Amino acid sequence: MLARVLAARAPGVTLGIGDDAAVLEAPAASLVWTIDEQVEGVHFRRELLSWRDIGWRSFMAAASDLAAMAAAPWCALCALVLPDDLDDLALEAIATGQRDAGAAIGAPVVGGNLSRGPALSLATTLLGRCNHPVLRRGALPGDGLWLAGRVGLAAAGLRALEQGSATDPSVVPAVEAWRSPGALVAEGLAMGQLAHAAIDVSDGLARDVGHMAEASGVQAVLFEAALLEDAELVAAATHLGVSALDLALHGGEDYALAVSSSAPIPGFRQVGAIRPGAGLVLRTAAGEQPLEPRGFDHFTSPSRRPGASGL
Amino acid sequence: MLARVLAARAPGVTLGIGDDAAVLEAPAASLVWTIDEQVEGVHFRRELLSWRDIGWRSFMAAASDLAAMAAAPWCALCALVLPDDLDDLALEAIATGQRDAGAAIGAPVVGGNLSRGPALSLATTLLGRCNHPVLRRGALPGDGLWLAGRVGLAAAGLRALEQGSATDPSVVPAVEAWRSPGALVAEGLAMGQLAHAAIDVSDGLARDVGHMAEASGVQAVLFEAALLEDAELVAAATHLGVSALDLALHGGEDYALAVSSSAPIPGFRQVGAIRPGAGLVLRTAAGEQPLEPRGFDHFTSPSRRPGASGL
Numbered sequence: 001m002l003a004r005v006l007a008a009r010a011p012g013v014t015l016g017i018g019d020d021a022a023v024l025e026a027p028a029a030s031l032v033w034t035i036d037e038q039v040e041g042v043h044f045r046r047e048l049l050s051w052r053d054i055g056w057r058s059f060m061a062a063a064s065d066l067a068a069m070a071a072a073p074w075c076a077l078c079a080l081v082l083p084d085d086l087d088d089l090a091l092e093a094i095a096t097g098q099r100d101a102g103a104a105i106g107a108p109v110v111g112g113n114l115s116r117g118p119a120l121s122l123a124t125t126l127l128g129r130c131n132h133p134v135l136r137r138g139a140l141p142g143d144g145l146w147l148a149g150r151v152g153l154a155a156a157g158l159r160a161l162e163q164g165s166a167t168d169p170s171v172v173p174a175v176e177a178w179r180s181p182g183a184l185v186a187e188g189l190a191m192g193q194l195a196h197a198a199i200d201v202s203d204g205l206a207r208d209v210g211h212m213a214e215a216s217g218v219q220a221v222l223f224e225a226a227l228l229e230d231a232e233l234v235a236a237a238t239h240l241g242v243s244a245l246d247l248a249l250h251g252g253e254d255y256a257l258a259v260s261s262s263a264p265i266p267g268f269r270q271v272g273a274i275r276p277g278a279g280l281v282l283r284t285a286a287g288e289q290p291l292e293p294r295g296f297d298h299f300t301s302p303s304r305r306p307g308a309s310g311l
Numbered sequence: 312m313l314a315r316v317l318a319a320r321a322p323g324v325t326l327g328i329g330d331d332a333a334v335l336e337a338p339a340a341s342l343v344w345t346i347d348e349q350v351e352g353v354h355f356r357r358e359l360l361s362w363r364d365i366g367w368r369s370f371m372a373a374a375s376d377l378a379a380m381a382a383a384p385w386c387a388l389c390a391l392v393l394p395d396d397l398d399d400l401a402l403e404a405i406a407t408g409q410r411d412a413g414a415a416i417g418a419p420v421v422g423g424n425l426s427r428g429p430a431l432s433l434a435t436t437l438l439g440r441c442n443h444p445v446l447r448r449g450a451l452p453g454d455g456l457w458l459a460g461r462v463g464l465a466a467a468g469l470r471a472l473e474q475g476s477a478t479d480p481s482v483v484p485a486v487e488a489w490r491s492p493g494a495l496v497a498e499g500l501a502m503g504q505l506a507h508a509a510i511d512v513s514d515g516l517a518r519d520v521g522h523m524a525e526a527s528g529v530q531a532v533l534f535e536a537a538l539l540e541d542a543e544l545v546a547a548a549t550h551l552g553v554s555a556l557d558l559a560l561h562g563g564e565d566y567a568l569a570v571s572s573s574a575p576i577p578g579f580r581q582v583g584a585i586r587p588g589a590g591l592v593l594r595t596a597a598g599e600q601p602l603e604p605r606g607f608d609h610f611t612s613p614s615r616r617p618g619a620s621g622l
Contacts, residue, residue, distance in 0.1 A: 014341065015446065018526075020376040020511060021345035023444045027337050030325065033421075034332035035388040035436055039428035065331040077346040079434045110344075113434075117350035123390045123424075123434040125346055133334045135326065200331060215329075 005095040006109045010075055016110040022077065024110075024127070032071035032128040036062035040083075040120040048161045051090045053179045055097025055122065061202065062124035063105050063183035064255040068200035069135070070192025071128030073107035073185060078124050081117035094122070105185045130192060138197040139216035139260030145272030146195075146265055148187035148257045151205045151227065152244065153177040155251025156236040163240065170239040173232045181255045187267045191259045201256040206249045207293035209258050209272070210280050216260070219277030222249070222291065224284040226271040249282070250294045316406040317420045321386055327421040333388065335421075340440040343382035347373035351394075351431040359472045362401045364490045366408025366433065372513065373435035374416050374494035375566040379511035380446070381503025382439030384418035384496060389435050392428035405433070416496045441503060449508040450527035450571030456583030457506075457576055459498035459568045462516045462538065463555065464488040466562025467547040474551065481550040484543045492566045498578045502570045512567040517560045518604035520569050520583070521591050527571070530588030533560070533602065535595040537582040560593070561605045 003017045010016075015023035038044060038058040046054065059076065066073050078098055082091065095109075102108045107126060157178030160171035184200075191198060199212045205222070213220040227248040228234060237244035259265060260274050272283075280291040314328045321327075326334035349355060349369040357365065370387065377384050389409055393402065406420075413419045418437060468489030471482035495511075502509060510523045516533070524531040538559040539545060548555035570576060571585050583594075591602040 015444070019447050020379040021343045021382070021439070021444075023380070024342040024344060026340055026342065029337055031335040031337065032332045033335060033388060033438070035390045035422070035424050035434070037390040037392060037424050037426050037434060039392055039426050041429065042427050068331040069334070071332070077344060077436060079346045079348040079436075081348060081350055081432060111346070113346050113348050115348050115350050115432075116353050117432060118352065118430045119428060121392060121426075121428060121432065123346070123348060125388060125390075125436040127344070128332070133326070133332075136330050 002095050005092055006099050010108045010110065013075055013110050022111040024075065027129050029129040029131050030133060032066055032069045032130060032133055034062055034065035035123060035125040036065065037121055037123040049179055051093035052097035055094035056101045057179065057181055058122040059098045059101035059124050060181050060183045060255060062126050063107065063185065064200040064202060066126055066128035067183045067185045067188030068198050068257055069128070069130065069133045070188050070198065071130040071133060072189060073105045074127045074129050075110045076102055076107050076124055076126045077111045078109050078122065079113040081115050081119070081121040083118060083120055084116070086120060105183055132192060134192055134195045134198040136197055136199050136212045136215040139212055139218050139274045140196050140262070141218055141274055141276045143196055143260040143262050143274040144270045145209065145220055145274060146259045146261055146268035147271045148184050148268045149254060150177060150230060150233065151201055151254050151256050152233050152247030152251040153230070153236065154181060154253040155247050156233065156240060159240055159242065160236065168239055170235045174236040178253060181253065183255055184257050187257055190267055191257065191261070191265050194263050194265050195259040195261045197260040199258050201254055201258055203252045204250040204293065205258065206280055206291055210293045212258065212260065213280060218274050219279055219281060220272055220274055221281045221283050222272040224282055226269065249291070313406050316403055317410050321419045321421065324386055324421050333422040335386065338440050340442050341444060343377055343380045343439040343441060343444055345373055345376035346434060346436040347376065348432055348434040360490055362404035363408035366405035367412045368490065368492055369433040370409045370412035370435050371492050371494045371566060373437050374418065374496065375511040375513060377437055377439035378494045378496045378499030379509050379568055380439070380441065380444045381499050381506070381509065382441040382444060383500060384416045385438045385440050386421045387413055387418050387435055387437045389420050389423040389433065391423065392426050392430070392432040394429060394431055395427070397431060416494055443503060445503055445506045445509040447508055447510050447523045448526040450523055450529050450585045451507050451573070452529055452585055452587045454507055454571040454573050454585040455581045456520065456531055456585060457570045457572055457579035458582045459495050459579045460565060461488060461541060461544065462512055462565050462567050463544050463558030463562040464541070464547065465492060465564040466558050467544065467551060470551055470553065471547065479550055481546045485547040489564060492564065494566055495568050498568055501578055502568065502572070502576050505574050505576050506570040506572045508571040510569050512565055512569055514563045515561040515604065516569065517591055517602055521604045523569065523571065524591060529585050530590055530592060531583055531585055532592045532594050533583040535593055537580065560602070
């Protein structure tokens, strides 16, 4: 059944679904390779999403890692763990979401694995290709900090869904941002020619820019005014009675791209600066203050806190 | 913590653990790519294994898919879902098992993902390289059916563990086969020069050879006498009071390799033959009889039954 939903031809893919493994032609460029997994009850609740959304957003979360390396997505494998109460129609809708997300970024699903288990989970591994991957390390004092995509909007959407106020016009864009994020593949390829360092914003801007600053041995300054220029974010935050700045700094799952570059990059806007030092600083009209990352974190154990979403 | 356990240098790996994705040099050969996932309560129970075993065997199960394509394992990503009751020592032991398995087959873990969830699960994706992958389809009438590795022994070991008789000398090899399987990478590379078709035996010999026969449009004949030549299997079956033939035909998780070839292959023994027709036949001293696959199957839904372990 899934083979029928997912079947697709792709350049460089010799053998897709149906054998022990997929076979790919030797690529001419470097390979960029990631895996991400979303688990029901941790990363999503089924009552807040359609089955198709669940497939789509888990795929896009993985694809965002490739965008952050300036890689072009190539193809994907998906491993699903299915609880007994998930019927075949739900499974088909999940696969449709994965297929559509893959089609949207040019990376078809060429294989995978199904297993039974106590909770729905979706692991997605993606291969991408590029000549010059952009890493987290490499940000230089004097660079600007540039952002593509929104920050805080997805967290506002999740909050609206949890509060049962998701149909209010002021939060509709936020709900859509949480339900159907898109990996910024084109922006990732564009920044690859200019950026010194890059990261995708999956766990909150402060946390993820903090990772980049730490890996680069620099200090990052975030500009409050630039983060509050998003009128839809401010409107949603006002409706929800929460701080738009808090959402922008600490809300996750938007899959924006944060980039350190000495030159402007088409599709990116400046939201901060890089300078000598360490850690994060917020610049407001009243001056500067240190900023602690507070982003989304699945773990409480101290040893698992750093890099909880990667190894 | 995991980065410390897993850190390894590998040829062709430009960037390992710690960024958004791993970076690999463009390979000169075709790529073979697989993903497999093992879930607690479905594929294993923690009281029957050490944490290191759990890491090791989940890695080897994925690696076996590469062996079955005649590919040389290159590197791996691992995505773990960790329940709250799993402490850091257990996580480190799991990672040690993955690292040791990777080292045993020459494929280090170069990245991955951690997530919280209700049950322990381990997803492993592996890339391999080879010039000429061997597929499931391609078996020709007149070929012999050749086997590397054991069949039935792992299932005997699991049964012994479940019965609480795992320390009896007659089942010790079987328990070891279930706890610490090894992907037959060298045998896979060797058969790559001669085989017409190949599959790894993860779900039971009858089921997996049945897949190969179906994909190839041929009939496979299995020789009872050849399957009962394994003295340790017969001893374990006798002790457990079960049929050695049933174990050999339907027991899973040994990760043997079954190959269709017109010529003998070093490291393989003949266990059957390929001829025109369809389906499976068992040849005994009393004659031939049709054989129904009964192997391990995680699913009961009809639409999920075929290929439950792949897509």
